[in-house]
Amino acid sequence: MSEQLAPTDDDIDRIVDDVFETVADATPELRRSIRGRRGETDDENPSGDRQLEADQQFDRLLVDRLGRLDGVGTYASEERDDPVDCGEGVSLTVDPLDGSSNLKSNNLVGTIVGVYDGELPASGRNLIGAGYVVYGPTTTMVQARGDAAVEYEVVDGERRPLRPVDLPDDPTVFGFGGGDDEWVSAFERYAQEIRSELKLRYGGALVGDVNQVLRYGGVFAYPTLESREEGKLRLQFEANPMAYILRAAGGAATDGDRSILDVSAEELHQRTPLYVGNKELLRRLPDEL
Structure with missing residues (x-):
């Protein structure tokens, strides 16, 4: 069971950054793992959705990478019934392969990560960081911490800042x-x-x-x-x-x-x-x- 961290803990910024740096570092392997894994399995996730081979592979890769981070206490996945106890620290929620049904038509998919200061299930007010990856023509990541959101291009597993993310005033x-x-x-x-x-x-x-x-x-x-x-x-x-x-x-x-x-x-x-x-x-x- 993860130990709750105070919002003022000096390590919070490091932990959140480590989480998203680790996700970025994993993106080349994640993209490669889609190949040959677009088929369905006989398994369902806890929400009753049929799992694809790629769903399971993304989950395995991410729990292995994120679960070993210092300061991560819990890894919870949309593909798993129960959280994985990783030690002491923050709680992560991960949708490893969001939009996996799009693989059949070769359309956009991604990964969503939430970093919670507290045990799960938790209120959204306990989030201390969140982000997502889009596996499109290029790989991009949007990461938010506090009152700031930044978009990155991820090249060979390395984040390269593109722009601060501010919602346009004139919606389209x-x-x-x-x-x-x-x-x-x-x-x-x-x-x-x-x-x-x-x-x-x-x-x-x-x-x-x-x-x-x-x-x-x-x-x-x-x-x-x-x-x-x-x-x-x-x-x-x-x-x-x-x-x-x-x-x-x-x-x-x-x-x-x-x-x-x-x-x-x-x-x-x-x-x-x-x-x-x-x-x-x-x-x-x-x-x-």
């Missing part, structure tokens, strides 16, 4: 998941308004969809569905880290009622609706959500 794009035949009526009305103002950009991987919002401004949502009131995305592994990053970049994230960072964490694999982007677009979300 939107992406909504779940299928409009499953949307609740209140969100459908909101979606119709947004469609008349912004350009549709939806790729089916959270890392890619949020990455476009951070670059161009706009809104991404995987809303409450008629058949799934609790939403689809995982609070600990996907929603909290993305909310932390959006906040650092000047945006916001909500479950339709409150900030994602204020959602009570009851279970490790808990799901939630997610709406992220420019604050003014999120303020227009209907109260009925």
Whole structure:
């Protein structure tokens, strides 16, 4: 069980940086490991999704690299039922291969990491760092710490700073998941308004969809569905880290009622609706959500 670290601990900055330096260092091997591993296995992850061979390989590589870091106490993966005890220190949540269903069509995938000061499951307010990798034409990483977010290009496992990430004031794009035949009526009305103002950009991987919002401004949502009131995305592994990053970049994230960072964490694999982007677009979300 990981030991909670005080937010003022002098080692926190080092630990967070070590985590993302380690993820960056692993990216060449992670990219190579996709080759020949796009097929399904007979296994399911704790959320009931069929695992691909690449899902399992990414998880094995990352737990091996991150679990050996000094100051990492717990490694929790979207692909594992229970966290791995690594010693004493911070708790990591990892979506090793976000958007893995995109591998079949050879579209964008990525990796999402949250660094929590506390035992899991934890509130998003316990995050002390978060980031994601996009395995696109180039490999990029967005990393947030406190009130700052930075985009890097990752070349041969080394991070090269590209720019501070600040959400543009003039939004351009939107992406909504779940299928409009499953949307609740209140969100459908909101979606119709947004469609008349912004350009549709939806790729089916959270890392890619949020990455476009951070670059161009706009809104991404995987809303409450008629058949799934609790939403689809995982609070600990996907929603909290993305909310932390959006906040650092000047945006916001909500479950339709409150900030994602204020959602009570009851279970490790808990799901939630997610709406992220420019604050003014999120303020227009209907109260009925």
